Amino acid sequence: MGFLEDFQASVETLPAMLHKNYSLMRELDKSLQGVQLENEQRCQQEIEDIKHGLESGSITYEPAKLKFSDEAIEEQKHCVRIADEKVALATQTYDLVDAHIQQLDQFMRKLEELRQEKEAAAAAAAMAAADTAIAATSVDPASAGTSRFAAVDVAPKSGRTGERGRGGRKKAKVPTEPPPIDLELPVDPNEPTYCFCNQVSYGEMVACDNPECKIEWFHFGCVGLKEQPKGKWYCASCGAFQKKRKGK
Numbered sequence: 001m002g003f004l005e006d007f008q009a010s011v012e013t014l015p016a017m018l019h020k021n022y023s024l025m026r027e028l029d030k031s032l033q034g035v036q037l038e039n040e041q042r043c044q045q046e047i048e049d050i051k052h053g054l055e056s057g058s059i060t061y062e063p064a065k066l067k068f069s070d071e072a073i074e075e076q077k078h079c080v081r082i083a084d085e086k087v088a089l090a091t092q093t094y095d096l097v098d099a100h101i102q103q104l105d106q107f108m109r110k111l112e113e114l115r116q117e118k119e120a121a122a123a124a125a126a127m128a129a130a131d132t133a134i135a136a137t138s139v140d141p142a143s144a145g146t147s148r149f150a151a152v153d154v155a156p157k158s159g160r161t162g163e164r165g166r167g168g169r170k171k172a173k174v175p176t177e178p179p180p181i182d183l184e185l186p187v188d189p190n191e192p193t194y195c196f197c198n199q200v201s202y203g204e205m206v207a208c209d210n211p212e213c214k215i216e217w218f219h220f221g222c223v224g225l226k227e228q229p230k231g232k233w234y235c236a237s238c239g240a241f242q243k244k245r246k247g248k
Helices: 003-012 014-056 070-137 147-152 236-247
Strands: 205-207 217-219
Touching: 003 014, 003 070, 014 070, 070 236
Parallel strands: none
Antiparallel strands: 205 217
């Protein structure tokens, strides 16, 4: 069982445990209110009896002997015990939720590690594909021709037309979500893909300045960039094509 299944199994029991604790606290509240009301009535009655006894002279005023009955004092102690039980139950509920939050933090860190490993593997594969494409374009410049594009050509993707124009091409980060991790999550089959790696857009990306580039957008890691290039930038395939044109 994977870590996501483990966490899901542990979380499924949490609502029932919280409901049980909250129900117990409500019962303690009702019990405490009943005992408090009885104790207040008993103490009020004993105070009235003491006042009448002092007024009638049947009771001598001795502060050391003027106190509530044992029953009233026991009721007050019982109220304290109920309150302590409520505090202990609330602390237990807090610790229970906090333990699940810490477990969730651990699983989130693990998920991030898996995402980074997948991105690193995709970047390594893309770099290998780019090296292969560069080697293919440099084998026979006279006969390569349009086949240079075929080495790294990717079919046009839906939704690409809106990424050009509007005052020219720009090198910028495409603000879309990171590539999905293979955790059996649903993936939109209509989401466009880019670059030599044929992945969806994520992180920093750069656009090829060849208006006829079939791929157009590339991930920084796939083309060995760490920051936006200055001036015009061409991908490996288009760069070789541009050199060929200048050499004619």
